[in-house]
Amino acid sequence: MSNYILDFEAPLKVIDEKIDMLRLTGTKTGENVSSNIKKLEAKLEQKKADIYSKLSRWDRVQLARHPNRPHSLDYIRMISEDFFELHGDRYFAEDPSVVCGLMTMEDKPYMVIAQQKGRTTKENLYRNFGMSRPEGYRKALRIMKLAEKFNVPILTLIDTMGAYPGLGAEERGQAEAIARNLFEMPLLEVPIINLVIGEGASGGALGIGVGDRLFCQENTWFSVISPEGCASILYRDSSRAFEAADAMKVTAADLMEMGIADKIIPEPNYGAHYDSDGAAKVVKETLIKEFQYLLNMDKEELLRQRFVKYERIGSWKE
Amino acid sequence: MVEWFRRSTDKIKTISKKDTAEGIWVKCPRCTQVIYSEELKKNQYVCSGCSHHFRITSQQYFNMLLDDPKNILEIGKNIESVDPLKFNAVSKYSDQLKAAKEKTGYNDAIRTVVGEIGGYKTAIGIMDFSFIGGSMGSVVGEKISRLVSYAISNKTPLIIVSASGGARMQEGSYSLMQMAKTSAMVAKFSKEKGLFISILTDPTTGGTTASFAMLGDIILAEPNALIGFAGARVIKQTIGQDLPEGFQRAEFLLDKGFVDSIVHRSDLKNTLIKIFKFFKYHPDHLVT
Ligand SMILES: [Zn+2]
Numbered sequence: 343m344s345n346y347i348l349d350f351e352a353p354l355k356v357i358d359e360k361i362d363m364l365r366l367t368g369t370k371t372g373e374n375v376s377s378n379i380k381k382l383e384a385k386l387e388q389k390k391a392d393i394y395s396k397l398s399r400w401d402r403v404q405l406a407r408h409p410n411r412p413h414s415l416d417y418i419r420m421i422s423e424d425f426f427e428l429h430g431d432r433y434f435a436e437d438p439s440v441v442c443g444l445m446t447m448e449d450k451p452y453m454v455i456a457q458q459k460g461r462t463t464k465e466n467l468y469r470n471f472g473m474s475r476p477e478g479y480r481k482a483l484r485i486m487k488l489a490e491k492f493n494v495p496i497l498t499l500i501d502t503m504g505a506y507p508g509l510g511a512e513e514r515g516q517a518e519a520i521a522r523n524l525f526e527m528p529l530l531e532v533p534i535i536n537l538v539i540g541e542g543a544s545g546g547a548l549g550i551g552v553g554d555r556l557f558c559q560e561n562t563w564f565s566v567i568s569p570e571g572c573a574s575i576l577y578r579d580s581s582r583a584f585e586a587a588d589a590m591k592v593t594a595a596d597l598m599e600m601g602i603a604d605k606i607i608p609e610p611n612y613g614a615h616y617d618s619d620g621a622a623k624v625v626k627e628t629l630i631k632e633f634q635y636l637l638n639m640d641k642e643e644l645l646r647q648r649f650v651k652y653e654r655i656g657s658w659k660e
Numbered sequence: 661m662v663e664w665f666r667r668s669t670d671k672i673k674t675i676s677k678k679d680t681a682e683g684i685w686v687k688c689p690r691c692t693q694v695i696y697s698e699e700l701k702k703n704q705y706v707c708s709g710c711s712h713h714f715r716i717t718s719q720q721y722f723n724m725l726l727d728d729p730k731n732i733l734e735i736g737k738n739i740e741s742v743d744p745l746k747f748n749a750v751s752k753y754s755d756q757l758k759a760a761k762e763k764t765g766y767n768d769a770i771r772t773v774v775g776e777i778g779g780y781k782t783a784i785g786i787m788d789f790s791f792i793g794g795s796m797g798s799v800v801g802e803k804i805s806r807l808v809s810y811a812i813s814n815k816t817p818l819i820i821v822s823a824s825g826g827a828r829m830q831e832g833s834y835s836l837m838q839m840a841k842t843s844a845m846v847a848k849f850s851k852e853k854g855l856f857i858s859i860l861t862d863p864t865t866g867g868t869t870a871s872f873a874m875l876g877d878i879i880l881a882e883p884n885a886l887i888g889f890a891g892a893r894v895i896k897q898t899i900g901q902d903l904p905e906g907f908q909r910a911e912f913l914l915d916k917g918f919v920d921s922i923v924h925r926s927d928l929k930n931t932l933i934k935i936f937k938f939f940k941y942h943p944d945h946l947v948t
Contacts, residue, residue, distance in 0.1 A: 509895060511889075512890065512895065515916065515918050516890065517869035517888065520871075520889070521843060522875075524875075528843070544836065544867070545889070548836060552844070566833055566835050575829065576749045590829070591832050592832065596832075602833050653841065653845070656834055658741060659740050659742045660738050
């Protein structure tokens with residue numbers, strides 16, 4: 343059982359505590375409790391399966407932010423043999439909320455552009471809670487151009503609440519930095535896979551989120567604004583975020599239905615927060631397979647299909 | 661992107677037909693001078709006292725820029741939103757759409773046409789802030805996409821006049837993806853060596869700024885127009901301090917290096933013609 347319990351997991355905690363108590367009793371009294379423990383463990387498993395089979399949108403949002411969920415650098419460590427980080431946008435500064443570098447996976451080269459959150463307060467301050475400044479987007483573009491030059495495919499990992507809303511960020515052209523990436527990414531002559539590993543909100547996520555495929559892990563969300571942001575605008579009350587999550591339809595399954603996501607990557611054993619190795623394994627397998635497919639495509643055809651993908655997105659009548 | 665909702669209740673109002681009816685006086689929100697509305701119209705909705713540029717409708721803007729506002733080919737005129745998420749929070753998006761259509765007489769927050777500016781055939785889109793805060797959803801994205809396609813096929817210059825609070829939250833990630841869609845189209849146009857002039861008017865914020873609006877080969881702005889990505893209120897909350905005077909205004913962006921020039925409305929049309937001529941576009945009176 344994880345040491346961090348979400349509201350919807352409360353019933354699991356109750357059973358888990360019962361098991362602990364029973365064990366303690368067994369040790370103290372020498373009584374044989376193993377059959378009772380087994381029963382409870384079966385009950386726990388049943389309950390867990392039950393809860394995880396009907397997660398609400400808001401549950402998914404919480405799972406996407408679960409502290410035990412792997413972050414970008416965790417995934418990079420788990421799926422690659424080697425990673426060498428490259429820093430700086432060459433104009434103004436280094437932005438540690440975006441990690442870029444050379445990754446080797448099954449002996450093949452990939453360029454990684456990844457939004458990185460922290461776990462401790464210190465880490466989070468260093469990573470700016472995964473909210474990028476213009477320098478982050480400009481560094482990402484610089485590294486993506488490098489990838490294109492040497493014909494290396496690009497993997498972007500999306501995990502952000504949005505671009506950083508700061509004074510300096512505005513002064514240095516946050517909007518321009520994001521827009522520039524949206525302009526350049528469709529033209530890059532190498533395969534690009536965008537993978538949502540946690541949360542993805544607004545232009546801040548999209549700024550590294552344009553490519554040939556958008557994959558979402560099972561317990562992730564991606565939308566135009568965070569449910570909290572939406573709720574604070576609509577209801578002037580961010581605590582009604584669960585309603586906003588429903589209204590905006592923010593989950594991976596929703597994105598599949600809208601034709602925006604291309605694939606949901608399943609998370610075995612109830613999610614990446616329980617089984618990060620399992621999650622990473624599926625991610626790796628999926629990426630290798632899809633990159634192989636994209637790398638075999640003719641460049642012109644790759645770009646043509648990429649444009650068609652974006653030209654088609656939307657819903658209207660005429 | 662989030663600020664249109666609040667701004668739509670601002671005291672700074674778009675001049676509507678009612679306000680500009682004969683005999684109505686308008687108070688300038690900036691210098692409080694009272695202006696006769698016919699006078700304001702003649703002056704392209706700019707205050708003669710302080711040069712405040714009033715927010716105007718797409719039609720008023722078309723009238724200002726086009727040689728003959730009636731000699732146009734409207735692109736995607738009948739495209740309408742279908743409320744894809746059946747969005748219902750506080751109010752129904754479908755009701756909001758209905759009200760906005762009734763209020764403005766338009767189908768959505770942009771009108772895209774082919775018309776002539778100084779004899780130059782031009783693909784031009786103009787946004788309406790009065791239509792749900794000029795927000796960009798699927799319809800705005802599709803109309804811009806088609807407008808750019810026209811400009812590519814017909815080798816005309818492209819102009820987009822922005823007046824927008826950003827992406828349209830009521831369409832969720834559909835609206836987010838319109839940023840990618842419109843930017844990809846601008847990229848395609850640029851690769852074909854097309855000229856894109858982006859004109860930023862009050863206000864241009866959020867996902868609109870962070871996509872096509874910031875991608876002009878030349879970016880012009882109206883004086884004092886609010887232009888930015890994040891909303892001032894959010895930034896203030898985040899950094900916990902007051903924002904400098906003139907923050908996110910056109911002059912601030914010029915100073916920081918993000919617009920090419922601030923152009924007064926009375927000079928705008930001539931400026932565009934000058935740029936077309938400089939880049940050797942050919943006047944073509946045939947709008948087809
Ligand atoms: Zn005035």
